[in-house]
Amino acid sequence: MCDEAVSALDVSIQSQILNLLLDLRREMGLTYLFVAHNLSVVQYVSDRVGVMYLGQMAELAGVDEIYAHPRHPYTIALLSAVPNPDPRVRKKRIFLEGDVPSPANPPSGCRFHTRCWLRKRLDNPEDCVTEEPEFREIGVGHQVACHHAERIDDAMVSELVPSGALAIRPASGGLADLMPPRAPKQPPVAPQSGTDTPATV
Numbered sequence: 001m002c003d004e005a006v007s008a009l010d011v012s013i014q015s016q017i018l019n020l021l022l023d024l025r026r027e028m029g030l031t032y033l034f035v036a037h038n039l040s041v042v043q044y045v046s047d048r049v050g051v052m053y054l055g056q057m058a059e060l061a062g063v064d065e066i067y068a069h070p071r072h073p074y075t076i077a078l079l080s081a082v083p084n085p086d087p088r089v090r091k092k093r094i095f096l097e098g099d100v101p102s103p104a105n106p107p108s109g110c111r112f113h114t115r116c117w118l119r120k121r122l123d124n125p126e127d128c129v130t131e132e133p134e135f136r137e138i139g140v141g142h143q144v145a146c147h148h149a150e151r152i153d154d155a156m157v158s159e160l161v162p163s164g165a166l167a168i169r170p171a172s173g174g175l176a177d178l179m180p181p182r183a184p185k186q187p188p189v190a191p192q193s194g195t196d197t198p199a200t201v
């Protein structure tokens, strides 16, 4: 479990720690549950990404799928907030209104309904307030908790999310510049007879 493991570190130290973690994962066949708010870091280290809002899973998918085809309004709002390194690129950024509600007393229905930009666009459908959305599959290995996820398409996403945030690998100009390409995944090394069994975590 890596909870905000690199969030307080200088970006060059971040890259060293992340690469060490990835080397250990490859050599020892580890699985990490990696908690972070930096979307470049999440994209760099993850195979699958879960986005949580008020203590509940809003969206879960493979890393390439969720960055290229996000379908929960909260995921899209997060990606929309990623700054684009090219100052000539102008995008409509999503500003979430209101305060974050208390997880101890969450809103009825969909927990995100008090701040959801999609609900506004759809003229405030009532089911967002009255029915808790099911965490359901909308594609292979892609799950989302939104009644109206099918109303979002790639054209809408590209209108709202800076193109750098949708790159399959992190955009240049930040952490990506300091990181080597990700090594291909390899299966864990099986113990050989006559040698010690590798430790597992």
Ligand code: SF4
Binding pocket: 072, 073, 074, 110, 111, 112, 113, 114, 116, 117, 118, 119, 127, 128, 133, 145, 146, 147, 148, 149
């Ligand atoms: S269910 Fe409604 S309020 Fe919740 S994320 Fe979807 S559109 Fe927004």
